[in-house]
Amino acid sequence: MTLDVTGLRKVYPTGDEALKGVDVSVGGSETTAMIGPSGAGKSTFIRCINRLTEPTEGSIELDGTDLTGLDDDGLREARRDIGMIFQEYNLVERLTVMENVLTGRLGYVSGWQAFRRSFPPDDVERAYEILERVGLGEMEDKRVDELSGGQRQRVGIARAVVQQPTILLVDEPTSSLDPETSNTVMRLLTEIAAEREIPVLINIHEVDLATEYADRIVGLHDGEVVFDGPPDDLHDGALDRVYRGGDPPESDAPPADETAASDSSVGSEPGGERASADGVVSPDGGTTDRPGPGEP
């Protein structure tokens, strides 16, 4: 499975240009972490992919099918392949764990079955397996409003996985969790990517978690990709550009203050020249042109 996003722009009706021509491709069973300060456009990016938010311009191809051109039926079908896990869990509070997980199968059952919440035995079987996998084996009959944050996030993961998606999109999975639970959730997501051989794209503002668990980091600043590479290449200069829109190192900008750069509360600051929309930070910290399609 590959997701190819090209030239993605999003201008909200308010005039806010949240994405300014973003190119990102993910595939294989790679875990990609998208980092960036608040307002950088991370959630907008994920929401555009399954068109919870309508993109203004650009193409979003899932295995060659451009999602931006699909009608309602086509979109409904395409969405089965996209597992979404939200920051705020998006669970139905008064339903049980099992009922919430099975809502992940709603795209596959008839309207009448959905209305009666009657699911084929295979779906229920699969839901049990996945609950076991995420460590909620004994919890299927609990109401989700009786669960802890970490348990709720795992219900969200199980619901996305039971859908048998070909890609997982995850928006800030750890933002309301303690450090230990955050690690558990990140580990679970990367393991699931490997086991199911699907790519996972995770929006996350905690740089430490991103570099520890992801195979690749995409850094967004003010709607533009300013870093794209392996965690080991995310040096201070690159972090500075992601979190503060700082000058590229080649213009002899002072070295980044690491504590400030990795503090998730650091907002974007006005001013400061950034990379051009199609420039990315190369491993040596310089700006390179993005390779074209087919190029290494």
Ligand SMILES: Nc1ncnc2c1ncn2[C@@H]1O[C@H](COP(=O)(O)OP(=O)(O)OP(=O)(O)O)[C@@H](O)[C@H]1O
């Ligand atoms: N529904 C909306 N209407 C208008 N502007 C919006 C809307 N949603 C987001 N924006 C704007 O788009 C920009 C990007 O927002 P987005 O939520 O994608 O950022 P983010 O990187 O996910 O931030 P955070 O880390 O705080 O979640 C911001 O300037 C935000 O104010």
Ligand SMILES: [Mg+2]
């Ligand atoms: Mg967000």
